[in-house]
Amino acid sequence: MPSVKKQPARAAKPVPIKRRDRERTRQEILDIAFEEFAENGLSGGNTDAIAARANITKRLIFYYFNSKEELFTAVLEMAYAKMRAAEEDLHLEALVPEAAIRRLAEFTFDFHQAHPEFVRLVSIENIHRGRHIGSSQRLKEMTQPSISQIAKLLERGVAGGVIRPGIDPIELHMTLNALSFFSVANRHTFEAQFAWDMSSPRAKAQRRAEIADALWRYVRRD
Template sequence: MASVKKQPARAAKPAPIKRRDRQRTRQEILDIAFEEFAENGLSGGNTDAIAARANITKRLIFYYFNSKEELFTAVLEMAYAEMRAAEEDLHLEALEPEAAIRRLAEFTCDFHQAHPQFVRLVSIENIHRGRHMASSRRLKQMTQPSISQIAKVLERGEAGGAIRPGIDPIELHMTLNALSFFAVANRHTFEAQFASDMSSPKAKARRRAAIADLLWRYVRKD
């Protein structure tokens, strides 16, 4: 009842963020916007909801990112940056060709399975014909190490005779991503149609093994 500071009085609030910290606020907005956009899409994503969940005013979102579109682009950039970072911890150069191919396949499957929201975000960006990615220099460049890693494995495998010649690293990357991505992105329509389990740990593990197999069968010399 007495005139206390308003802040501590609200017991139900979910731990107010430290304010007046540019980095922190920006990051907080990005994290929550990622969830919001991955969940509801670009037109479905709501800036009011982001502001509410971030415990800030909607105006702040526009203060840091000028528009909803730019916020979405920033979210995309962050999401891809995180994936590429994880990808760099693979050390395929230390492995035999077959082991390297299998490890790459397993890593990709694991990443997509572990980050369905990333998969959703990429789907959404494709619905928008990749226009945010196309307009971001950062996003377009982020990708090169990924391919050269594969190229080296293929070269090594060809030289050693384990892998057949003429395989395009970009095509291999596409094939792997298609298989791995689909298993998460199209899970719902596929499960609905075929009453096929794609979500249980067991099913995921089986599919992961099948994809690694398929990829190896495709590149090996025979």
């Protein structure tokens, strides 16, 4: 019986390795970490859970961010950057002072209502006494356009005789954020104590209008 010549085994084709897009992977980690920290805080936030949801190793998280603390800081930077970018799109300079003040108030209220996770994240950072924001030069720098926008609006209103002089733009920014922040951060405790509706569309619309009215009455020149 003639021998059958064996064919040499073919080398297996190498399986192509998918290279992760660096920026896409980093952004995916940030998005998942944002949800994790907003829900569980810095101490309770779990990098194993973040890695599992992103379908990566925990080691890769630390490759991008070095530590859990740095990841939390990067999440804060991302969250604030979204708000600051939206503020720049308001184009308050195109509106008369009263309309601009009301638009700023309505935007701030709407942003907090639409992003309760942002409110929780800011509250968590306050528990940590703002140390992550304090260590981030980027976060400090991104506040300047927002305050500058308010300052220019106030100056324009004073020059036009419709806004009273002497209003500090940082104080006004703080007042507005305090009014808007409360409706989200303290909603559950306030509703429980006073049996007061803060959640329905009607209640939100009323609160939104009251904040805009209050802010304008505060700055206008009698």
